[in-house]
Each structure stands twice: as C-alpha cells, then as structure tokens.
Amino acid sequence: MTDAPFSAEQQEYLKGFMAGVEARRGSILPAGEGGGPPDALRAAQDATIARGGKLVPQEEAKRARHPLDRWDELTARAADGKFPKPIDDFIGRYHGLFFVGPTQDAFMCRLRIPGGILAAHQLEAIARIAEDCAGGYADVTTRANLQLREIPAAKGPEVVMRLGDIGLLPRGTGADNIRNITASPTAGIDAQELIDTRPLVRALHHHILHTRDLFALPRKFNISIAGGGAVEVLQETNDISLSAVETVAGLRFRLTLGGITGHRDFARGTGVVVTEADVVAVCDAILRVFIAEGDRTDRKTARLKYVLDRMGIEAFLGLVEQRLGRPLERLAEDAIRTPPPPAKHGHVGVHAQKQTGLFYIGVVTPLGRLTVAQLDGLAAVARRFGSGTIRLTVWQNLLISDVPEERLPDALAAIAALGLTHEASALRGGLVACTGNAGCKFAASNTKRHAAQLADFLEERIAVDMPVNIHLTGCHHSCAQHYIADIGLLGAKVERGDDLVEGYDLHVGGGAGPEQRIGRLIRPKVAHDELGQAVLGLLRGWMASRSAGETFHLF
Ligand code: SF4
Numbered sequence: 065m066t067d068a069p070f071s072a073e074q075q076e077y078l079k080g081f082m083a084g085v086e087a088r089r090g091s092i093l094p095a096g097e098g099g100g101p102p103d104a105l106r107a108a109q110d111a112t113i114a115r116g117g118k119l120v121p122q123e124e125a126k127r128a129r130h131p132l133d134r135w136d137e138l139t140a141r142a143a144d145g146k147f148p149k150p151i152d153d154f155i156g157r158y159h160g161l162f163f164v165g166p167t168q169d170a171f172m173c174r175l176r177i178p179g180g181i182l183a184a185h186q187l188e189a190i191a192r193i194a195e196d197c198a199g200g201y202a203d204v205t206t207r208a209n210l211q212l213r214e215i216p217a218a219k220g221p222e223v224v225m226r227l228g229d230i231g232l233l234p235r236g237t238g239a240d241n242i243r244n245i246t247a248s249p250t251a252g253i254d255a256q257e258l259i260d261t262r263p264l265v266r267a268l269h270h271h272i273l274h275t276r277d278l279f280a281l282p283r284k285f286n287i288s289i290a291g292g293g294a295v296e297v298l299q300e301t302n303d304i305s306l307s308a309v310e311t312v313a314g315l316r317f318r319l320t321l322g323g324i325t326g327h328r329d330f331a332r333g334t335g336v337v338v339t340e341a342d343v344v345a346v347c348d349a350i351l352r353v354f355i356a357e358g359d360r361t362d363r364k365t366a367r368l369k370y371v372l373d374r375m376g377i378e379a380f381l382g383l384v385e386q387r388l389g390r391p392l393e394r395l396a397e398d399a400i401r402t403p404p405p406p407a408k409h410g411h412v413g414v415h416a417q418k419q420t421g422l423f424y425i426g427v428v429t430p431l432g433r434l435t436v437a438q439l440d441g442l443a444a445v446a447r448r449f450g451s452g453t454i455r456l457t458v459w460q461n462l463l464i465s466d467v468p469e470e471r472l473p474d475a476l477a478a479i480a481a482l483g484l485t486h487e488a489s490a491l492r493g494g495l496v497a498c499t500g501n502a503g504c505k506f507a508a509s510n511t512k513r514h515a516a517q518l519a520d521f522l523e524e525r526i527a528v529d530m531p532v533n534i535h536l537t538g539c540h541h542s543c544a545q546h547y548i549a550d551i552g553l554l555g556a557k558v559e560r561g562d563d564l565v566e567g568y569d570l571h572v573g574g575g576a577g578p579e580q581r582i583g584r585l586i587r588p589k590v591a592h593d594e595l596g597q598a599v600l601g602l603l604r605g606w607m608a609s610r611s612a613g614e615t616f617h618l619f
Contacts, residue, residue, distance in 0.1 A: 102130065104355045105280030117361040122240065123282070125151050131158035131239065132279055139221045147171070147217045158241065158279065160227070160234025161220045164213070167505045171215035173198070173223045174237040178269035179247035179262060179289075180208025180456035184443040187454055189230045191439035197223045202439060204432035206496060206544060207286070208456040209237075209244040213503055235273060240366075242272050242285045242351070246302070248293035249411070249455040253465050255418040258292035258308040258315055258403055264343050265289055271344050278351055282358035283366035287347065289317070292403035294410045298458050298576045299323075301545060303354075303368040304347055305331040306338060310401040316393070317343065318400065321350070321377070322369040326542030328582050329369050334377055336392045337400070349387035353380060405578040408531040408615075409493035411457045413486055414472060417465065423472055424455075424465040427479055428488045431497045431512045432460035441482040449475035460496055492519050494533030498543040500555070501566075507538025508555030509566035514592050521596035526603055532616045533575075534599070536568065548574040550616040551599060552583045558591045567591040570598060579617040 109119060109127055119127065134155050141148060148156050153163040162172045175190075182190075190210060194202050199214030215223055227234050236242060245268060247261040248254065268287070272278050288299035292308040299305040303324070306317035316337035323331030338346050357375065359366045372380055385391050412426040427442070434442070442462070446454050451466035467475050476486055495518075498504070500511030515536045522528075535549035546552030552574050558567035570590050574583030590598050606616050 102277045102280045104277040104352065105130070108280065108282070108356050108358070109360060111356070112360045119360055120363055121151060122154055122363070123360045125155060126240075126280075130279070131155040132235075132276070135159060135221075142218050142221045145216075145218045154239050156220070157238025158236060159224055160237045161215075161224065162238055164503055164505065167501065167507075168214060168503055170199075170213065171217070171220045171223070172503065173212045173215055173220070173227070173234055174205070174244075175210045175212070175227060175232055176234050176237050176244050176269075177209050177232060177456065178245050179251060179265040180244075180249055180458075181251070181262065182454045182456070184447040184452040184454065186230050186232060187439055187443040187446075189226070190232075191436045191443070193223055193226050194439065195436045197226070201433055201435050203499070204429055204434065204456055204460045204462065206458050206460060206498070207244045208246050208249060208458050210456070211499075233273070236279060238284075240281045240283050241279060242281070242287060245269055245272075246286075246288040246297055246299070246458055248289075248291040248297055249295050249457045249463055250293040250415075250417075250424065250465075251291050253417040253419065253422070253424060254291070254293035254295075255416070256292065256294045256404060257418075258310065259317070259340060261289045261291040261308075264340060268344050268347055271348065275348070277355070278348070280355050281351070282355070282360045283363065285351070285354070285368065286323075289343070294406050294415065295457060295463075296406040296408070296410065296459075296577055298545070298548070300330045300576060300580060301325045301548065302331060304350055306343065308403065309337070310403070311337060311395055312399045313337075313393070313395065315340070316395070316400075318402075319346070319392075321380075322367075322372040324367055324369045325545050325547045325582070326540060327367070327369060328547055330580055330582075332372065332377060334381060335394045335396075336381065337395050338393070345388060346384070346392070349384045352387050353383045357383070408533075408579075409488070409490070411459045411461055411463070412488050412493045414476075419466070421469055422465075423467050423469060424463045425467060425472075425475060425479065425486050426457075426463050427461060428485050428492065429461050431495065431515055433512070438482050438484060441478070442484075445475055445478045445482075449478070459494065489519075489523055490528040490531050491522055491534060494531055494550075495519050495535075496533070496544045496549070497536040498538050500536075500538045504538060506541060508557050509536075509538055509568060509592060511536040511538045511544065511553075511555060514553075514566070514568075514595065517592075518595055518599060522600060522603070525600055526607075528603060528607070530615055532603070546571055546574070547582045548576045548580075549583060550574065551602065553595070556589050558589045560591060565591050565593075568595060570595075572602065573617065575617045579615070581617070 197219040198212040252260045286302040288302040290297045290299045319336040320331035455463040497511040497515035501507035535544045536553045537544035537546040538555040552571035553568035557564040570587040571583035
C-alpha cells in the first residue's frame, strides 16, 4: 500500500500544525530527545557566552543537566541517607527540597499552593506528612504558602511524592523559578472584589508547571494577582503585579513590574492593562523576555528589577509586544478607577461574604506555625462549619470560609479549642516574622521568638487603637519584608562588651497599598532584649503626638 498524496487542503493544515508545534517547542515539549536544557535556557546562556560573559556556577549546573531531569540524583542520595552539597542543593530546590544545614541537619520543603487556597483533605494530608516525615508542624509563609521542616535526608523524596499525590507537587518552589502565585485570599467570596482571581491563578499555575521553558529563569520570580478584595495581598512587592481595576474599556488588571522590596523597590507602573483572557499570555511573554535578557553572570543583579533598570520600561515592554506579536493595551490614568483599598488587618476576625448569610473567619496563627493537631483541627472546622476550604494569606494566617451565621459561635469555639483565635490586638494582627536562626542559616537573630516576646511585652504596656504592622526579618533577603512595615526589624549582631548578641536594625514608616513607602532606618543595632523598650517608646511617641486619625505610617 502506498501513501496517498496529501490534498492541498491537508498540506495547508499540516503546515499550520507544524508551525504551531515549532512555536510551542520548548514550551509544551521537552527540548531534545529525552529532555535536556529547555531551548530558552540554552539560547539565553549561549547569548551570554557570545557576549563574553562568564556563567555563574548555578547556570553551569543547569547547562550540564537541567535540574528537572535530576530527580534520579536526588532519590539516589536519599537512599544513601545523605544531604546534598551546595550545588546539588540548588538542584534539589527545583523539586521543592531545601537543605537547611548547618542550622538544622534537615530538609525544608516549600509547597506550591496556587492563591493559597486549600481543601480540607489536602490540609489533613499535609498534617500526615508533617507527622510522618517532618517536624510535626507546618509554617504559613509570607507568600500564602506552607513549609515543612525537619525532614530527614531519607524522607525528602517521599515528602515530594506525597505532596504530588494530593495535587500539590512542589516543583519550582526554590532556586531560579517562579514561586507560589499569591492572590486575593477572599477570591469568590468578597463583596468588594472586582474579579474572582481563582480561575486565572489556576490557569497560570498549570501553565507554569507544564511549560518547560519557564524553568529557565536566571533568578527567582514572584507573581501576584489581586482581585480588588478586602484583604491586602502586597502585590506591588512582586516581579509581576496584576491588580484589578475598572476602566473605560471594562474590567482589567493594571500591570506593574519589578517589585523587590528587599532591594528597596516596589513594582513600577507600565501604563499597561490586561484583560482576564490575556493574563496567561502576557505573563508568559514577560517571563520569556526576562529569560532572554536577565543577567546570568552575577546573582546579585539577576532579578527583573535590574533588567528594567538597564533597559528602561518602554524597551522592555517593546520586547514583550514582540513576543506576543501584538501591542499591549495601554490606558491613561484618568481612564482607570481603582477599587477601595483593602482594610489593614482585614485578614483577622469575622467578615460577611458576598453570599448572603455566609461569613469567613480570619484565624490568627502564632507567627505562622501550626502543629499537626492544629492542622487537623482547622481542616475539621472548615469541613464541619464551612465548605471545607482553607485560605492562606500573605500575613502568615488563614481564613475559614463559607460559615453560615448561625454556626459562627460553634466555629469560633472550635477554633479557640485548638489554641487559636480570630481576635488579635492592633499590634499582633500585623506581626510577621521569617524563619529566623532556628531554621535558617542566613539569620542573625531568632525572629519568631523575639516577635512573640515583643508582642507580649508591648501588649502588657500599651493599648494601641489602630493597626500597626511589625515585621521581623532575619537577614537582608527580607522574607518578612521589613521595608514595608510600619516598624521593620532587620536582624543584626550587636556588640555587647566582648560579645555579639542578637538584635535588629530598627526601621519605621514603611507601608504597602495606599500606604506604599520604603521604611527608613532610624536606629541600627538594637539588642533583642532592648527591643521592647525601643518600640514601646516609638508607639508612645506616636500616640501622644498624632493628630486625629493619623496612622503610625504617617508618623
Ligand atoms: Fe532566612 Fe533571611 Fe529569609 Fe529570614 S529573611 S528566612 S533569615 S533568608
């Protein structure tokens, strides 16, 4: 039997089909037989070398064998009960496992929870993983995510596989990858929101996970999508920030780029707005330009901010448009109306939903740490009194949604029985701390312990009547974003006689959203045991001298 020749119509179809395959090559297809570096990575590295640049060791490691293809190395080491050496640790982070030695002889696993929204059965499964394979607790992070700690070497792959079993594969949660997408935690239940971000976050999350080229970045990358709801998402601290707005052309997301507050920069305006239907395509194009243009010779200047500083925003957007094959939509400021700002500390307490008769409860966690019993208990509360939905926030706390009004008293009592609360003082509601030196080698101080001590000290001495955010971060990586806090504390070693003690550089006046401002250093090197008095003095000064309604931010 011979092949029949294709008709002109069939040939035209095949030409289009193959053009589509070529266009998507490296995005849905593995590059090369049996995988290999994504095409975009190879091209960006080749361009760097052609310009005479020397790739940093992390880039050389990716070039030798792409980290996504090195799961076998990770499992082989685990079978021998060994933790990775530094460059292998970098590779392992593509699979969500971080070796946190020498602070702890253990792995940390960072999850990937799109928009921070979980089902009760997932939280219960996480509790079992924490119990069987980790330290018996989970930490809520400042990206509305969870981290498991104290994972022995042999259990690392098991944690990753068990998370994959429940639809939470932690791929790309560390190293040079796109981190957990943050979004409005009240999406779909918020009377104030303009756009329910859940379908978009889901689509973008899967696009990232299934697009091999997007594991070719020169450095980490953060994306946030705010729907205009009542809970602050801190979207302007992200590399890509999309915020829902009303415009003369209908609902859109306002695009800002290059936020990195650890480097003292908020995302900058672009004049571009994006429709819901275009979010994935625009994000993809931005990421591909970053992959091509990001610095692969110096880790310190490899983030998107530095590409924008070098090229300027218009030149960068021009390349994005080239990738898209069409112009971006631009609107003047007077054609855009922003929604009311989120309530400061709106993530705490009981709030009515847009669904009549239903409420969400903002539960305060002790600096993000939840024991196995509390994880199980919260899943049970969500299932018994709500719809079985748990929503993590960037404030290291969580919401239980869809609770009928008549069930609120019982739900609150069940939360209290877990040792948790829906109430917090104006100081504790915005108290955030990174992992600190109990679990992170970069930390100068024990941030979580000092944060708890600071809150106890202050609450005994002063009744603050307006929300004040206090963020403690252990090092300049600024995971707890000290620059955008009303009171921002950056870990520092402090001389005391011949010794060095733990302490902090004290910053004030930072803020996000309508209060956007980078905090300023007012007192360096305050020892941890003098912190209470120093902060108390600031708060008393503000309360004594403020004019009516003046927030701490303006002080
Ligand atoms: Fe570790 Fe520094 Fe991040 Fe704190 S801010 S968790 S010390 S890297």
